[in-house]
Amino acid sequence: MPYRIIDIELSGPLPAVRLEGEEDGLAVVARWRDELVGFSMQPAARGAAWTSDELRALAEGAFARRVVTRIVAAELAPRAPPPAAPAPSLTIAICTKDRAARLARLLASLDAVRGGSGFADLEVIVVDNAPSDEATRDAVARFDGVRYHREPRAGLDFARNAALSAAHGDLLAFLDDDVVVDRNWLAGLLSAWRRRPDAGGFTGLVLPYRLDTPAQIHFEAKGGFGRGFAPDEFHGARWGNMFHPVSAGILGAGCNMAFDRRLLLDIGGFDEALDTGAPLPGGGDLDIFYRVLRTGRVMAYEPRYAVYHEHRETLPQLRRQYWSWGLGFMAFLQKSRGSDPALRDRQRGMVRWWMLEMTGKMLGALVRRRWRDLRFLAAEFQGGLQGLAGEYERSQARSRRIREQAS
């Protein structure tokens, strides 16, 4: 059942690999001179083995061209003018709810990369969101240099806004509690800033932390959160994408994003009626990406700014995830239609596109008898319909009540 995940350095001799126990697949995280260049996964027979040469042949097919690109990029880099401004200070914010063990794992991975980061200053804040016990507080106490905040109003965007108020850094990076950072995560974010010091925000690569269950394998095999290994930039419009920036989902994932803190304050922070957890667990990252782009600032995607994400373990959980994406996306679109009428055509076009696209995909799954795919697509579609049917307004009312209760 589980896949073995190996991390290989392509510029040196490759190891031999033999699958053990129940492992029936191999996933490869490939680096060139320590920088991430690629990821691939494939099923295999139990006990399958690869010699060093066989692994090299596998890696060649998948990654050789990317390595050449990376070598060229490194040779070109000195031709870009260095940024005029000095390196910024950084606040890392982790919003968490009742996941002390995972949080500890993330804090440990951060500890490993904090030293000599290149940022002017570094602080780490944990926002404990409506906790049911003190486990998170205790976990944080075991780490040096991590500030603890409590946000009693339940909802991820309430927590993100609390982090925003408490942060001091020029840049504010958010991490979800179900990720672990790559050893070059900080360096990747800094290099993204150096390339675009005027960016409003950054998104990064999300790779799987483990591939142990059918749900995790299915999700990653379908592409996961993959935005790929090439850097990219996003503006208020995008060639080849008629609905941009309404198509905010292409920018990246909320579990690994960073922003110019003052810009976030200027635009009013996160929308507390989105990303509330049940009943509207989504849309918050789409909304913030969209609003940042609407100010005219650029958002940059950087593959070296990478994390490993704990994908949903069980198939029902994964189905719920798809439902929440459909719901979050449509709720965000409904909200934008109300709050940003200037892009009405694109919003309408996006809804229409999504409906046709989902219908086409469901028909395709039906024809090809891919029942699991069909169930996930149906869940996403159902979430979308719910989002279109006024879920955002209902959520706004709920958020208002939460704010009133807290004051």
Add this chain to the structure above:
Amino acid sequence: MTAMAVRHVDLAAPDPAVAAADGPVLAVLWWRDLVLGAVPFRAEQLPCPTARVLDLAAPMIADQVIARDPRFGGLPHGGYDGRPEQSVGLYAVLGASDLLGVMEALATRPAPATDGLSVVICTQDRADSLSRCLASLAAQRQAPGEIVVVDNSATGSAAATCRAFPQVRYVHEPRPGLSVARNRGLSEVRRDLVAFTDDDVELHPGWTGALVAAFDAAEVDAVTGVVLPAVLDTPAQNAFEHQLGGFTQHFVPILFDGRFFDETLAAGPQVWRIGAGANMAFRRSVFDRVGGFDERLGAGAAGCSEDSEIWYRILAAGGACLYDPRAVVFHHHRADWGGLRRQVRAYIRGHVAALVVQADRHGHQGNLRRIFLQFPQYFLWVAFEALKTRPPGRFAILWDEMVGWAAGLRYVADRTWRARTPRQAAEAPHG
């Protein structure tokens, strides 16, 4: 979209960047004379600073080095849909350094002598365009061995234009049809290599040298080059470039040989992916082996595809074609909407006609499969995509494509027309 500026950016020059603009920009990226790629920008995506241009160029330069430097294993081969395929060895990569130096050497390689090259331009009542084309031919760094203009107009209207260019030999071919004109050009030239281009094109100054160099690079009977847009000033030009894909697909050299032909035979080899009649060259001897352009095809006859049908015959006879984007021409697309729609109808009609000819000449049923299966599938797919994104004018163009296809079906039914195909000899390797 009304107008898109075409700008050229040299990555070998200091601080390559794309400046801000009021409207969309097509940035063509170069390393000196070697074209790397073309990146479209909306106005909001500009200015594009140097760091981002370098990021965009890195994979393009990698592709060039991998395709052109022999240590990486040789030229890419054409695969399904004409896509370049090439496996890259990691051992080759491990020793790789100073790839920008390799790129510089590739771009500044001296070109071979070009007096063995003839150039044929077929023209019909387009004096201004022809004049512009001949001026770019006169500006070539290396002059071709001979230049022949075949005037396919009824009245010989190009004669006056040609008098202004003393190196040009003028020939009048009053029998209408591009294939007729091309064959007349073939009969007039003497050099071992013959290149064809069209009167609505401007040539890059290194064009002649690049074509001859391509024949040296591989054992091929035919060479094609890249066709870039000269301007994108009107809605029709933009629709042709962006919705119909224009001419430009790839920026690395691609070898089309027996492997490509055999692998794609079942569904009909996609020979139109090999290149465009606006930028093609041949060893003159190949026409002795496979015959001249089929006069039932091409503009003025069934409409287009007289070029791809020749490549089909060359591949079927065991030959090979090299697409090398080192040879660059800049094409002026039809500026008016009516002209574009007529051209689309003619193009599809000609394409269907060529598929019929190919099926008849070689007995390859895959070509008929393409007419009756692939085309309808393509129409459905285009319609579905257009419903989703509603690009302006796409439905009108789709209608023209379908009308052209229906007109092409006429040739399927026309036995007399089909009977004019001589069957290929039984010993041909791909019969």
